[in-house]
Amino acid sequence: MVSSKIREQAAHDIASVLPGRTHDLARLQILIDDSEPVVTVVGKYNHGKSSLLNELLGRDAFAVSDRRETVHLSDSVHRGVRWLDAPGLDADVGTQDDREALGAAWLKSDIRLFVHAAKEGELDAKELKLLGELDADRTRTGRQTLFVLSQVDQLADAAALQNVGDAIDRQMPGLTLNAVSSVRHRKGLEGGKQLLLEKSGIPALHAALQAELARVPHARACETALLMREIDEELQLLRAAQRTSLDLLRCTQRQQRLDFDRGLAAVIEKVAGNIDAMLNALGTDHAIVPDTAKDAYMITAGKLERAHIQIAYSRACIEIDAVLTAHGVVGLPSEQHAAASSFNSVMIAVMGVSVKFRKDLRRMFCEASGRERMQREFTHYYELSDDRKALAAQIADTEDALAASEKALAAIRLFEARA
Amino acid sequence: MKADVSLEQRFIAEVDALDFVAQDIDAHLRALNAWLAKLSADLQAGGLSCDGLHAHNPLAVQADAINALVRASAHTWTQQWANLQVTRDLADQFDDQALLLVFGKFNAGKSSFCNFLADRFAAHNRPVRYFHVDAGRVVETAEPFTEGATETTSRLQGVRLGEKLVLLDTPGLHSVTPENAALTQRFTDSADGVLWLTSSTSPGQVQELDELGRELHRNKPLLPVVTRSDEYDEDEVDGEIVRRLCNKSAQRRALQEHDIRVRARDKLVAMGVDTALLKPPVSISAYVAREQGQTPEAMADAGFEKLYAALLAITQPALAYKRRKRAEILLHHLEESVSGRLCRDVSPLLAELHGLAQAALAALELKREQLANAVWRAIVPTLPGLLDAYVATRDIEALCGTVSESIVATFGREAQRLLGDYVIAPEASVARIELDEAAASGGTVVEHSAAHGQLREVDGIDFGRVHAALSNAIRRSLLSLSGDAARRCRASIDRLLELARDLEESLKVHEEKLCELKREVRSAAI
Numbered sequence: 055m056v057s058s059k060i061r062e063q064a065a066h067d068i069a070s071v072l073p074g075r076t077h078d079l080a081r082l083q084i085l086i087d088d089s090e091p092v093v094t095v096v097g098k099y100n101h102g103k104s105s106l107l108n109e110l111l112g113r114d115a116f117a118v119s120d121r122r123e124t125v126h127l128s129d130s131v132h133r134g135v136r137w138l139d140a141p142g143l144d145a146d147v148g149t150q151d152d153r154e155a156l157g158a159a160w161l162k163s164d165i166r167l168f169v170h171a172a173k174e175g176e177l178d179a180k181e182l183k184l185l186g187e188l189d190a191d192r193t194r195t196g197r198q199t200l201f202v203l204s205q206v207d208q209l210a211d212a213a214a215l216q217n218v219g220d221a222i223d224r225q226m227p228g229l230t231l232n233a234v235s236s237v238r239h240r241k242g243l244e245g246g247k248q249l250l251l252e253k254s255g256i257p258a259l260h261a262a263l264q265a266e267l268a269r270v271p272h273a274r275a276c277e278t279a280l281l282m283r284e285i286d287e288e289l290q291l292l293r294a295a296q297r298t299s300l301d302l303l304r305c306t307q308r309q310q311r312l313d314f315d316r317g318l319a320a321v322i323e324k325v326a327g328n329i330d331a332m333l334n335a336l337g338t339d340h341a342i343v344p345d346t347a348k349d350a351y352m353i354t355a356g357k358l359e360r361a362h363i364q365i366a367y368s369r370a371c372i373e374i375d376a377v378l379t380a381h382g383v384v385g386l387p388s389e390q391h392a393a394a395s396s397f398n399s400v401m402i403a404v405m406g407v408s409v410k411f412r413k414d415l416r417r418m419f420c421e422a423s424g425r426e427r428m429q430r431e432f433t434h435y436y437e438l439s440d441d442r443k444a445l446a447a448q449i450a451d452t453e454d455a456l457a458a459s460e461k462a463l464a465a466i467r468l469f470e471a472r473a
Numbered sequence: 474m475k476a477d478v479s480l481e482q483r484f485i486a487e488v489d490a491l492d493f494v495a496q497d498i499d500a501h502l503r504a505l506n507a508w509l510a511k512l513s514a515d516l517q518a519g520g521l522s523c524d525g526l527h528a529h530n531p532l533a534v535q536a537d538a539i540n541a542l543v544r545a546s547a548h549t550w551t552q553q554w555a556n557l558q559v560t561r562d563l564a565d566q567f568d569d570q571a572l573l574l575v576f577g578k579f580n581a582g583k584s585s586f587c588n589f590l591a592d593r594f595a596a597h598n599r600p601v602r603y604f605h606v607d608a609g610r611v612v613e614t615a616e617p618f619t620e621g622a623t624e625t626t627s628r629l630q631g632v633r634l635g636e637k638l639v640l641l642d643t644p645g646l647h648s649v650t651p652e653n654a655a656l657t658q659r660f661t662d663s664a665d666g667v668l669w670l671t672s673s674t675s676p677g678q679v680q681e682l683d684e685l686g687r688e689l690h691r692n693k694p695l696l697p698v699v700t701r702s703d704e705y706d707e708d709e710v711d712g713e714i715v716r717r718l719c720n721k722s723a724q725r726r727a728l729q730e731h732d733i734r735v736r737a738r739d740k741l742v743a744m745g746v747d748t749a750l751l752k753p754p755v756s757i758s759a760y761v762a763r764e765q766g767q768t769p770e771a772m773a774d775a776g777f778e779k780l781y782a783a784l785l786a787i788t789q790p791a792l793a794y795k796r797r798k799r800a801e802i803l804l805h806h807l808e809e810s811v812s813g814r815l816c817r818d819v820s821p822l823l824a825e826l827h828g829l830a831q832a833a834l835a836a837l838e839l840k841r842e843q844l845a846n847a848v849w850r851a852i853v854p855t856l857p858g859l860l861d862a863y864v865a866t867r868d869i870e871a872l873c874g875t876v877s878e879s880i881v882a883t884f885g886r887e888a889q890r891l892l893g894d895y896v897i898a899p900e901a902s903v904a905r906i907e908l909d910e911a912a913a914s915g916g917t918v919v920e921h922s923a924a925h926g927q928l929r930e931v932d933g934i935d936f937g938r939v940h941a942a943l944s945n946a947i948r949r950s951l952l953s954l955s956g957d958a959a960r961r962c963r964a965s966i967d968r969l970l971e972l973a974r975d976l977e978e979s980l981k982v983h984e985e986k987l988c989e990l991k992r993e994v995r996s997a998a999i
Contacts, residue, residue: 100675173674173701175580207707207716208674238707247709368937373857380854385846387948 061086064465071455071462072288078281081161082469085278090131091270092162093263094138097169098181102204105236106169107137109256110263135267138162160191164270165263166199172233173208176221185226195280196273198266200232202259207235232259286466293459300452307445314381314436315429321377322428325370326419332366333412333420360409367410370419375401378432382441404431479769480781485597487785491571491637501800501994505807508990512811512983516543519979521972525965530894532833535826536969539976542818550810557806571788571795572639572663574693576685577670578678582700582759584618586670587640589759591617591632593777596767599635606630618642640668665795666694666787673702673721673756677733679740689746691805692995693794694787697733697754702726702776703761718764720774726756752787755779800994812987815980826973830966840891841959845951847887852879852947860936860943873906876947880904884954895962903953906946908939 065079095103104116107130115130116139129138166188170177177185188199203222209215219231234255242250251257336359375398378384384398405428410418418424436442520543521536528534575583591601604613606629618630631641641664667688671677676699682689689695702721707714720726733754741748757776765771772778794801863872881904888897 098675098678171674173580174672178578178580205674207705209705241708245709249712249714250707250709253714365936368935368940369857372860372936372940376854376857379850382850386849386951387944 058083058087060468064468067458067465068285068289068462071292071458072285075285075288077161078285082278082281082285084162085274085281086469088274090134090136091164091267092136092138093165093167093267094140094163095167095169096140096184097202097204098171098174101169101171101174102236103167103169104139105240106167106202106204106234107139109234109236109239109254110260111137136162164197164273165266166197167202167263168199169202169204170222171208172203172206172215172218175218177225182225185229195277197277198269198273200259200262200266201226201229203231203233205235205237206233206255207237232262234259282466282470286463289459289463289466293456293463296452296456296459300449300456303445303449303452307449310381310442310445311436315433317377317381318374318429318432318436321373322419322425325373326425329366329370329415329419332362333415336362336412363410363412363415367415371401371405374428374432378436381436381439383432383436383439385440400432400435403435404428479772480778480785481593481772482597484781484785485594485599485635487788488571488635488638489599491788498797498800498994501797501990502803504990504993505800505803508983508986509807509811513547515979515983516547519972519976521969521976523965523969525896525961526969527894527896531829532826532966532969533894535822535829536973539819539822539826539973542822543815543976546811546815546818550806550814553810554806557802570633570637570639572641572665574664574667574688575640575642575670576667576688577700578672578681581670581672582620583642583670584620585759586668586698586700586757587632587642588617588620589763590640591634592763593767594634600633601635602633604631604633664688664693665798666696669695669697670700671697671733673699673729676729677736677754679733679736682737682740682744686744686746687805687809689741689744689750690808691801692747692750694752695737695750696752696783696787697737698780699726699729699733699754699756701758701760702729702756703758718761720758720761720776721756726776730754730756752783755783797994804991804994807987808991812980812984816984819976819980823973823977827970830970833966834963837959837962841955844884844887844891844958845955847891848880848883848951848954849947851883851887852876853944855879856940856943860939863939869908872943873908873946876943877901877905877950880906880947880950880954884951888958892958892962895958895965897958897961899954899958903957904950906943906950908942908946 061083065083069076069079095107097103105118107116108114108118111130111132113132115132115137129136131137168181168185168188170181185199185201191197192199203218206215209218215233219233222229222231232255235253236256237254238250239254239256241247242252242254375384378400384400387398405418408414418428437446520540523530523533523536526533528537575587577583591603595601602613603616603618604611606612618632629641629643631639633639667685669682669685671681677697685695703718704721706717706719709715721729730753734751737751737754738748741751755776757780759775762771762775762777765775859872859875863869881899881901884899884904888899
């Protein structure tokens with residue numbers, strides 16, 4: 055079936071965003087399938103669950119024995135109702151049975167029959183806990199639990215039944231007992247004995263169950279709406295939170311960039327001004343006149359000029375480097391640099407290693423295109439720095455999460471359309 | 474023994490003949506006490522100390538928790554031993570009697586079981602005395618136990634059958650009132666064997682045995698008894714319901730007994746208990762035996778002959794236990810409240826400490842890098858300004874001094890941020906940077922002398938070279954500082970781990986020694 059495949063994919067999309075809702079989503083798919091109502095019987099083993107089901111169904115659909123018998127979940131469809139016999143609580147050394155029983159009780163069932171053998175007297179701690187949970191679930195989802203006091207034929211007399219009833223009422227005030235005896239019912243039917251039939255409590259339980267079954271379609275609609283609403287609200291909240299954090303991250307990203315742009319532009323303007331002043335102060339261009347052999351040990355005008363240019367240029371580089379370091383473009387050098395080359399790879403990549411002459415400096419610092427090039431290329435390396443890349447990755451992750459939430463919201467709409 | 478003598482008569486005769494000869498166990502007691510003294514002394518000496526870690530460091534917090542737990546344990550076990558005094562007094566009162574613990578859920582029919590056996594002893598003209606325990610004292614009473622399907626047993630009660638056998642009926646396990654369960658635990662030390670009563674309605678819920686774990690580890694024999702192995706058979710005759718109580722068939726009993734035996738054995742294996750302690754289960758119905766007049770046939774049909782046979786079979790091991798009981802009680806205390814508790818509580822904490830330490834060690838290298846980088850990022854942008862000042866003053870001492878101070882201050886701040894839970898005192902001498910004159914002057918530079926229109930040679934400053942020399946010096950300083958800090962952090966963790974290992978080793982050695990003592994106590998038994 056295409057639609058069930060689509061639904062499964064949709065449920066998967068939602069569960070990947072809200073893993074805590076996996077169970078609810080499984081339930082939701084069952085609700086939307088809208089097959090026959092499901093009645094699940096839960097309780098300790100040997101408390102007569104299987105024989106109760108056999109009486110309610112009017113046929114021997116479930117195995118009965120005087121020891122733990124129901125190990126795997128068995129079910130039977132009868133007159134438009136699916137009956138599940140869950141394995142007894144506490145049945146095994148491990149608790150595999152218990153988990154399976156509870157899984158079925160919670161997931162598949164519309165109505166729960168909680169069976170407790172009358173001879174056992176009051177409820178034990180484990181039964182009380184489960185009944186409490188089932189009651190909490192009734193309050194939330196509207197699914198009903200009918201308590202059944204089974205095997206009442208095994209009590210000595212009416213007074214004993216009264217005692218047990220009183221004790222249970224002290225534990226769970228107001229609980230309807232639904233006292234039944236499968237054995238009485240079976241004998242009454244087989245022997246045509248009216249008193250046994252009536253005292254079996256099975257007809258009364260049957261009537262109560264029919265009344266609950268009639269309410270199942272309405273209950274299912276309510277539960278479907280509830281689960282949709284809860285999941286939808288949770289997704290909306292999640293999406294809102296993700297949007298907020300994405301906005302914050304992007305804002306940080308923009309602000310950092312703005313600060314960097316401003317800091318870099320300011321330092322370039324400053325050093326350009328200094329170099330421009332230095333160049334204007336120079337007279338004739340001596341630097342390009344090569345020194346002759348005899349000049350080797352003499353101070354020439356060329357040497358002087360080259361020294362001046364060199365000083366101004368390295369000052370400019372140091373100023374720019376300070377701004378780059380402050381913004382994390384370059385970190386602590388990982389290897390010892392030779393004392394002579396003070397500059398890191400980013401500076402070298404942008405500024406080059408060659409000796410700079412007047413015309414080089416004019417082109418780099420005194421022309422708008424030169425300054426723009428430096429601004430552009432340093433910015434390129436800025437975006438490659440560790441901090442910026444980490445921030446960008448965080449933004450990408452958040453965008454992905456947001457996209458998954460959007461997808462999940464679309465998926466829940468799909469459920470709504472099909473519900 | 475004559476063939477027509479019932480097992481019931483044999484059992485009652487056996488109880489009359491029970492003879493207790495206390496073993497000489499003083500040597501065992503001395504060895505066990507010496508073990509405890511040694512353990513206490515070792516624990517006192519070996520606390521975990523956390524030099525180099527601030528109190529809020531997760532490792533220090535964990536170490537403190539372990540120290541506190543060890544200290545509290547010593548206090549607790551002393552207290553528990555004092556509490557056991559109550560049990561010991563109880564045990565002393567029954568020193569010449571066999572004590573069987575009747576264990577089971579509140580609806581397992583313990584009271585009916587005890588009352589019924591009491592009736593049987595009375596039928597054989599043996600004295601029967603009921604009692605209950607009130608405020609640690611035994612109060613005799615003529616009243617049998619109250620029976621009912623709801624939780625009626627709220628106190629520890631017992632019945633003396635003849636002169637030598639006591640059944641101790643414990644407040645129900647899984648009992649709705651938690652204080653009942655606590656009371657049970659307190660007196661179970663006195664028992665010689667355990668009868669596990671489980672109702673035929675929902676038989677053999679083996680998870681109940683979890684609560685018997687202590688008793689079973691104490692090597693007490695376990696006899697499962699399926700109670701209430703009966704049912705009402707009803708019919709409607711002439712418009713009235715006719716009822717008859719009857720035993721469950723032998724076949725159904727065998728089915729349940731087998732089921733319980735198999736699962737109880739699995740459970741004992743899972744609990745790490747010797748399966749030899751488990752006796753074959755027996756099914757009984759006190760109700761049917763009573764209703765059918767307690768005739769020999771009724772007794773046999775209701776399962777009591779089988780029960781007596783089983784009781785005879787567990788009497789001997791129960792007696793063996795009794796003879797070394799005083800040593801066993803001290804041994805249990807040492808195993809459970811001392812060694813067991815230490816291992817159970819301290820081991821997970823030590824494991825957590827290990828995990829925390831590994832994580833902290835793994836994080837250190839990254840933190841070291843982050844620290845050096847953070848200081849670098851703060852210092853380098855100040856260099857152009859400092860160099861300008863240096864050009865004006867040519868004071869190399871001042872330049873180095875300013876940078877050094879700045880490093881110390883920034884390093885301190887960043888170390889506080891990144892490694893704030895460690896004690897870090899950056900050494901100013903390591904932070905101190907120095908430049909020699911040659912590096913600082915950067916060679917000769919020539920200047921115009923505008924006043925004379927002449928060229929002249931002066932000492933100048935090459936910005937690039939000074940900057941490079943300074944950067945390198947700062948880098949070296951930061952690498953040393955951050956490396957030192959990380960090394961010290963690592964050393965602190967290593968020291969703590971060493972102490973933790975010592976503690977672990979000490980606990981293990983003591984545990985093994987106790988096991989050895991246990992073997993000695995039990996091998997000496999008859």
